[in-house]
Amino acid sequence: MLVSESIVFTGGGTGGHVFPALAxxxxxxxxxxxxxxxxxxxKGIERQLLKATGIPFFGIPAGKLRRYFSLKNIIDIFRVIGGLAASLYILAxxxxxxLFSKGGYVSVPPVIAARLLGIRVITHESDAQPGLATRINSRFAEKILISFAESAGYFSGKIRKRVVRLGNPVRRDLFAGEKKYGLSLVGCPENKKxxxxxxxxxGSAQIxxxxxxxxxxxTKACFVVHQAGRVDFREGRQPNYxxxxxxxxxxxxxxxxxDLVVCRAGANTLWELASLGKPAVLIPLPRSVSRGDQLLNAEIFARNGAAVVLNDTSGTRLLEIILxxxxxxxxxxxxxxxxxxxxFPGSAAKIAELILTYGH
Structure with missing residues (x-):
């Protein structure tokens, strides 16, 4: 093998499109x-997240893919075209x-460019309901990797033949956590849940x-460790908090x-919790502010007994469930x-092996 050989990763927009790929x-x-x-x-979060990795990063213009009419679509068409031109230059x-795609709208121009240049493409989807970018990318990919078995049903028969379930990659470092050290970090007694x-x-203003x-x-029933986000953070001096x-x-x-986790139902978070065997109370983003992917993710985890979903978003109901x-x-x-x-143990290793098999 020549050291000059390269493999290109693409994806971004959220950490969920970056962290699994880094695994x-x-x-x-x-x-x-x-x-x-x-x-x-x-301008994506991926540039910042990749700084610490030492992986060479090439930025391209990115236009958002919308399912509804908006005047911004006109501007974004030119951004997508610009992204395609930049991707063709980089890949040529x-x-x-x-080319391995982890999704997000920024991944579409590189995937199309790779296909035009005769470069093999593998794309991966973390959510149960594939996003628009993955559905587009699936037309140009030799393999479409999924995390949820239910995802296969969203692809047509011809494309479905190229779908393989290999799970969602999880970073090795996640398994290196130490309970005693975690308790000491927040000052929690060992006998407290x-x-x-x-x-x-x-952060989530609702949560x-x-x-x-x-x-x-x-705080009378347990020790609460709360990641509040940078926007809505408030100092807390209460005991057991x-x-x-x-x-x-x-x-x-x-x-x-x-002992128990309260969180949204983003795919990356859910697969990390599954890998660690952590029970969860899920508060998925509603369809009014999302494409509904978290609702389906949460439903599948609840149906399988791994989580409880909070449908009634009242504080009283959440308290009852937790207690x-x-x-x-x-x-x-x-x-x-x-x-x-x-x-899906060993997902990252299985995907890496598949990449090398198809790359060579």
Whole structure:
């Protein structure tokens, strides 16, 4: 193998389009010594997330793909065309063995450019309901990788023949969490149950409100660790309560210490919880502010006994669910077992091996 050989990754817009791909990169580097580069948006979160990795990053113009009429679609058509031109230039110069797409609207121009240049494409979807970018990319990809078995039904018969379920890649580092260290980070006694509340890097005003409304009752029953996000962060000095805008290196230790997790139902978060066997109370983003992907993700996890979904978004109902679960050790153990049964061990390694097989 020539060291000059390269593989291109593309995707972005959210961490969910980046972190699973980085788990694959980690496995790929242990199997192969070639060059890995990333094509993403000039203005996307992926540029910032990739800085610490040392992976060469090439930014391109990116236009949002909308399912509804908007005047912005006109402007974004030119951005997509610009992204396609930039991708053609980058890929023609690099001549990679393969392009791996993790989705997001920025991934569409590189995928089309790769197809035009005769470069093989593999695309991956984390959600149960494939996004628009994945549906477009699937027409140009040799393999469409899915995490949920239910995702296969969203593709036509011809494309479905190229669909393979290999699970959602999870970073190795996530499994290195230590419960005792996690408890010490937040000052929690070892005999206290831990409720971990995650609202994402930007936080969730809805989740924050529900937790703060019930904080007095919750802290009598457990120790609450609350990631509130940078926008809606408030200092908390209440006993049995620790809050921060965002958790980074601490998160793996806090997950190891958590008895129950309250969070949204983004695919990446759910697959990480499944891999660790963590019971969850899910508050999915409603269809009014999303394409409904979290609703289906949450429904599947609840149907399989790995989570409870909060449909009635009142603070009273959330409190009831949390207190009932924390008081029912048998139920928590059952949910832990069901969560692990949904996970797909070795997903990142399997995908890395597939990339090398198709790349060569």
């Amino acid at each position: 694959v990169v980690e496995e790929l580097k242990s199997l192969w010594q070639g060059r890995i580069i990333w094509i993403g948006s000039n 110069r690099e001549r990679p063995l393969l 831990v409720l971990l509340v995650l609202g994402g890097s930007q 924050n409100y529900l937790i703060r409304t019930n904080l007095d009752r919750l 620790f809050t921060a805008p965002f958790f980074s290196y601490e998160l793996k230790h806090l997950l190891a210490a958590a 009932d679960l924390l008081d029912n050790e048998k139920k928590l153990k059952q949910m832990e077992s069901r969560a692990r049964s949904l996970s």
